[in-house]
Amino acid sequence: MLTASPRNMAIALAAAAAFVIVAALVASGLGAASERVLSVFFISLIAVVGIGIYSGNSGVLSFGHLSFMAVGAYVSALLTLPAAMKAATLPKLPAWLAATELGLFPAILVAIVVTCAFALVVGLAVGRLDGSAATIATLGLLIITHGVIIGWRDVTRGSGTFFGVPRETSLWVAAGWCIAALVVARLYRDSVSGLRLRASRENAIAAGAVGVDMKRERLISWILSAAVMAVSGALIAHFLGAFSPKKFYFVDTFQLLAMLIVGGMTTVTGAVTGAVTITVVTEVLRRFESGFDIGAFTVPQVFGTTQIGIALIILFAMFRKAEGLAGLKEWEERVFTRRGAEKTAATLPAVSDRSALTAEHMTMRFGGLTAVNDVSVTLRPGEIVGLIGPNGSGKTTLLNMLSGVLEPTEGTSRLGETKLDGLPTHRIAELGIARTFQNIRLFPSLTVEQNVLVAGLSTGSGEDARARAEAALARLGVAGHADKDAGTFSYGDQRRIEIARALACQPKLLFLDEPAAGMNREETDALMETLRGLTRELGIGILLVDHDLKLINSLCDRILVLNEGRLIASGAPAEIRRDPAVIEAYLGTSQTQDDPAEPGHQPTEENDP
Numbered sequence: 001m002l003t004a005s006p007r008n009m010a011i012a013l014a015a016a017a018a019f020v021i022v023a024a025l026v027a028s029g030l031g032a033a034s035e036r037v038l039s040v041f042f043i044s045l046i047a048v049v050g051i052g053i054y055s056g057n058s059g060v061l062s063f064g065h066l067s068f069m070a071v072g073a074y075v076s077a078l079l080t081l082p083a084a085m086k087a088a089t090l091p092k093l094p095a096w097l098a099a100t101e102l103g104l105f106p107a108i109l110v111a112i113v114v115t116c117a118f119a120l121v122v123g124l125a126v127g128r129l130d131g132s133a134a135t136i137a138t139l140g141l142l143i144i145t146h147g148v149i150i151g152w153r154d155v156t157r158g159s160g161t162f163f164g165v166p167r168e169t170s171l172w173v174a175a176g177w178c179i180a181a182l183v184v185a186r187l188y189r190d191s192v193s194g195l196r197l198r199a200s201r202e203n204a205i206a207a208g209a210v211g212v213d214m215k216r217e218r219l220i221s222w223i224l225s226a227a228v229m230a231v232s233g234a235l236i237a238h239f240l241g242a243f244s245p246k247k248f249y250f251v252d253t254f255q256l257l258a259m260l261i262v263g264g265m266t267t268v269t270g271a272v273t274g275a276v277t278i279t280v281v282t283e284v285l286r287r288f289e290s291g292f293d294i295g296a297f298t299v300p301q302v303f304g305t306t307q308i309g310i311a312l313i314i315l316f317a318m319f320r321k322a323e324g325l326a327g328l329k330e331w332e333e334r335v336f337t338r339r340g341a342e343k344t345a346a347t348l349p350a351v352s353d354r355s356a357l358t359a360e361h362m363t364m365r366f367g368g369l370t371a372v373n374d375v376s377v378t379l380r381p382g383e384i385v386g387l388i389g390p391n392g393s394g395k396t397t398l399l400n401m402l403s404g405v406l407e408p409t410e411g412t413s414r415l416g417e418t419k420l421d422g423l424p425t426h427r428i429a430e431l432g433i434a435r436t437f438q439n440i441r442l443f444p445s446l447t448v449e450q451n452v453l454v455a456g457l458s459t460g461s462g463e464d465a466r467a468r469a470e471a472a473l474a475r476l477g478v479a480g481h482a483d484k485d486a487g488t489f490s491y492g493d494q495r496r497i498e499i500a501r502a503l504a505c506q507p508k509l510l511f512l513d514e515p516a517a518g519m520n521r522e523e524t525d526a527l528m529e530t531l532r533g534l535t536r537e538l539g540i541g542i543l544l545v546d547h548d549l550k551l552i553n554s555l556c557d558r559i560l561v562l563n564e565g566r567l568i569a570s571g572a573p574a575e576i577r578r579d580p581a582v583i584e585a586y587l588g589t590s591q592t593q594d595d596p597a598e599p600g601h602q603p604t605e606e607n608d609p
Ligand SMILES: Nc1ncnc2c1ncn2[C@@H]1O[C@H](COP(=O)(O)OP(=O)(O)OP(=O)(O)O)[C@@H](O)[C@H]1O
Pocket: 366, 369, 371, 389, 390, 391, 392, 393, 394, 395, 396, 397, 398, 438, 602, 603, 604, 606, 607, 608
C-alpha cells in the first residue's frame, strides 16, 4: 500500500525515468567521454539512493554501505569471469564456482541475493544499536569487510586488482538499473514500512507509542538498501572491468555520502540533486587539479583539489542548508499540494473489548530516588480517571510504566488476561493502550495526515487506517490541517493532533499527559467536550494527568492522587476534595477546597523520555 497520493507518485516516477532517459540520450549524442561520465554518474546515483533508503529514512548515517557494494561487485564478477581466466588467475576457487559463467543480469540477481543474506546477518547485530553507536558499527562493518576481502586472496585476489571482468555495463544498462533504483527508493519511501521508519526517525519513542516496531522497519530498509548497493557494485565492476578493494573504501564512501548529505538525505530528490552537484563539481575541479594558467599567472598543481572542493560544498550545505539542497520534501510534494480539507464520513469505531488494565505494586527507582512507590491501579474502558499530584510526585513516570516506555523496577500489569510486563511500547499500543506526551512528541516534518495515518497503519488491520485517521482528525477539529507539516502548528493544535494520532490507534485506553497545557480556557472547554464524547460515545477509557483541577473535577469519574510516588487517595472528585491527606499534601493546608488551580506549578521536562 502507498501512503502518498497515487497521482503524485505516478508523476514522480515518470519524471525520474524521463530525467534518466533524457540524460542518457544527450550523453550518447555527445560522444564516448560523456557516455562514460554519465554511466559512472548513474552507478553512483544508484549507490546514493541505496544509502538513502536506509540512512535517509532511518536517520542513522551509515559508513558501511560500500561493503554491500563490494560484495555485489566481487560476487557478480566471480560469476561472470570467463572460466579460462578463473583457471589462470584464481586456481584455488571451488570447482563449481570455477566452472560458472553467467551473463550480467543473472549475476546481478545472484549478487543481490548473496548481499541481502550478508546484510541480514549484519543487520540483526547493527539493529540492536542506536544513534551514533549504530553509525560507528557501520564504520566497523566497512573496515572488517575490507579486511576480509584483502585476506581472502584465493577468491578475491587480496589487495591486488581483480581484472578480466567482462565490461558489460553500457550507458543504457546503467540507465535501466538507475531507473529501477529510483523507482524502488521512491516507492519504499512512501510505502507503509517507509512511513513508519520516517516516523521513528522523527521521534523514536512516539513512533513506538503508536505501534511502530522500529527495529523491524530498520532491518527491512537495511536489507533493501543493501540490495540496491549490490546492483551498484555489480555495475561498476562490469563497467571498469578491473577493480581493487580500495574502490569500496573510504574515498568512495566519502564521495557518496557527500552526494547524499549535500543533496538531502531524506528524499530521492535530494539524492539526485546531490549526485548531480557533486558530479559536476568533481568533473570541473578535476580539470583544474593539475594546475592551470590565468593569463601570465600560473596556478600550481594542488593535490586533492577535488576532495577540498567537495568538503567546502559540504560545509556550505551544513551552514546554509542543514537538511540538504533539496530539503525534507520530494519536489512533487512541494509543487502538487492537496486542495484544502476533505470532508470525511468516516467515524471511529466504538470499543468492543472492555478488558480492564490492572497494575499492581508498580515501583520505579532511578538510582536512589523512588519516583513511584508500590502503586496499584485499575483502569476500565468507558471511564475517565484523573491522575493528580504535585510536581515530581510520579504521575508521568507511572504513565510511562503503564505504556511500556519505562520498564518498572517492580510490579506487574495486564490488560484483561494479557500480561504487559516486558512488552515493548509498540506491542502495548497494538493491544489498545495509546498515549500522548507531556512534552509534545509529534513527527514534526511529516504532515498532520501522515502523523495520524502512521498510527492507524501500525495498530489496526491497516485496511481501514486511512478512514480511521481522517475520522480522528475530524473528531479533534484538525482535519483542515491535514496537508501541513505537524511541527508548524501552535501548542494547542499540536496537542489536538497528538490526541488525534493516539485515537487513530483505536485504543481501549487513552493516556493523556497534560493535554490542555498551552490551551486557553475556550480551547480547554472544547477539549473537555471532545474527551467526554470519546468516553460516552466510543467507550474509550481515559487516564488524564493534569494540573488544571477545574478540568479534572468536572471531567473525571474517579481521581487518583499521588504524592512523593505513593498513591495517597483514590475516589470520586467530591471525596478527593474532602480528603484531608490530599488537602494536606497536594493543595497545602492554607488552600481552600474550592481552589481550582495548583499554585506554583511549573511544567517539568526532565522526566519526559
Ligand atoms: N528518567 C529519570 N531519571 C531520573 N529521575 C527521574 C526520571 N524521570 C523522572 N525522574 C524523577 O522522578 C520523580 C517523579 O517525576 P515525574 O515526572 O514522574 O513526576 P510528575 O508528577 O509527572 O511531575 P510533573 O507534574 O512536574 O510533570 C521526579 O523527582 C523526577 O525528577
